[in-house]
Amino acid sequence: MQFLENFTPELTISSPGRINFIGEHTDYNMGYVLPTAIGNKITFKFQKNAHESHCNIYSLGYDGFSIDLNTIAVSDTEWQNYVLGVLNEIAKLSDKLKGFDCTIESNLPLGSGLSSSAAMECGLAYGLNELFDLGLSKLTIVALSQRAEHSYVGTQCGIMDQFASVMSKEGNVILLDCQSLEYQYIPIDIHPYKIIMLNTKVAHSLATSEYNTRKQECEEGVEILKKKNPVVGSLRDVDKEMLDASKNEMPPKIYKRCSFIIDENQRVLDMVKAFKQKELETVGSLLYKAHHGISQLYEVSCAESDFLVDFAKTQAAVLGARQTGGGFGGCTLNIVHEEHAEEFIQKASDAYRKAFDIDLEAFEVQPSGGTSKQ
Numbered sequence: 564m565q566f567l568e569n570f571t572p573e574l575t576i577s578s579p580g581r582i583n584f585i586g587e588h589t590d591y592n593m594g595y596v597l598p599t600a601i602g603n604k605i606t607f608k609f610q611k612n613a614h615e616s617h618c619n620i621y622s623l624g625y626d627g628f629s630i631d632l633n634t635i636a637v638s639d640t641e642w643q644n645y646v647l648g649v650l651n652e653i654a655k656l657s658d659k660l661k662g663f664d665c666t667i668e669s670n671l672p673l674g675s676g677l678s679s680s681a682a683m684e685c686g687l688a689y690g691l692n693e694l695f696d697l698g699l700s701k702l703t704i705v706a707l708s709q710r711a712e713h714s715y716v717g718t719q720c721g722i723m724d725q726f727a728s729v730m731s732k733e734g735n736v737i738l739l740d741c742q743s744l745e746y747q748y749i750p751i752d753i754h755p756y757k758i759i760m761l762n763t764k765v766a767h768s769l770a771t772s773e774y775n776t777r778k779q780e781c782e783e784g785v786e787i788l789k790k791k792n793p794v795v796g797s798l799r800d801v802d803k804e805m806l807d808a809s810k811n812e813m814p815p816k817i818y819k820r821c822s823f824i825i826d827e828n829q830r831v832l833d834m835v836k837a838f839k840q841k842e843l844e845t846v847g848s849l850l851y852k853a854h855h856g857i858s859q860l861y862e863v864s865c866a867e868s869d870f871l872v873d874f875a876k877t878q879a880a881v882l883g884a885r886q887t888g889g890g891f892g893g894c895t896l897n898i899v900h901e902e903h904a905e906e907f908i909q910k911a912s913d914a915y916r917k918a919f920d921i922d923l924e925a926f927e928v929q930p931s932g933g934t935s936k937q
């Protein structure tokens with residue numbers, strides 16, 4: 564793109580991906596989550612240009628596009644909607660946005676359950692906030708990025724990914740209550756274990772539609788539960804006893820979905836306790852239990868993720884594993900003894916290639932800081 568010839572960026576922003584230790588699909592059910600940002604990130608470079616409303620965006624390795632701030636609309640090119648959605652939301656909050664040029668570079672594998680989408684939305688919003696001195700708080704950036712995903716991308720996501728991308732702190736996970744948005748940093752010490760991610764390299768196309776369907780199924784459960792318990796506002800207000808009392812009025816599928824969410828919320832709290840007491844065996848077994856629910860009750864796993872979690876179970880060096888993120892592929896998170904991490908990666912890669920003829924990608928992650936200026 565032509566602007567690249569005179570590009571002298573005045574601002575660089577790093578916006579990280581995230582892992583979620585536990586608490587999957589609980590965010591839009593007003594429950595608890597336990598995510599943290601990781602070192603893999605998207606880097607944005609910005610400069611103001613002399614125009615009132617003309618903007619140029621260039622993604623290294625993809626393509627570029629230009630837009631006029633006065634005519635923002637949903638694009639047919641999917642990735643552009645992450646940008647357009649954010650511009651659309653910012654325009655509702657501020658009239659200070661003017662023409663700018665921006666390059667985007669990523670070392671965050673896309674569609675791998677590490678939330679490259681939130682990294683994209685939050686990095687752009689954070690950068691424009693700095694560049695034009697918009698005065699938006701971090702929590703406003705989180706919320707507007709989530710709204711951008713709803714309106715322009717079409718995923719009715721919860722708040723976890725954007726919150727983790729912006730608010731994370733190195734060496735900690737965040738215990739976030741998605742109902743009140745109260746949060747606590749929980750320091751993580753898993754020595755002598757490491758967090759090893761195995762990327763299945765599959766991103767089944769079901770992800771967006773099934774995600775929205777799961778949300779609706781939970782809402783259906785809440786409606787049924789409300790008949791006996793009018794105070795119930797979300798699955799956060801429901802315990803197993805209440806659920807079982809309405810079991811006969813519920814389609815079995817809805818019962819399974821609700822049951823998973825109730826257990827998963829409890830697992831988040833149990834995991835926090837286990838981290839605080841450094842009970843790493845418990846951390847591991849909670850991961851396996853969560854994956855079982857993800858696969859059998861919430862049904863958002865796939866053959867490839869199940870294979871890698873089952874394989875992890877056969878390895879003494881692994882304390883626990885599960886698929887992380889929205890589902891239908893992406894990465895599994897594995898807690899692996901540092902002395903056997905290389906060997907585990909090798910064995911898992913060989914077994915996976917044999918089963919699916921795919922070369923998986925393996926990498927270590929560490930709890931890292933949130934979106935920041937470089």
Ligand code: GLA
Pocket residue numbers: 583586587588589590591678720721722723724888889890
């Ligand atoms: C996606 C969504 C999040 C969350 C997870 C599942 O990453 O963006 O809001 O619901 O799936 O836990």
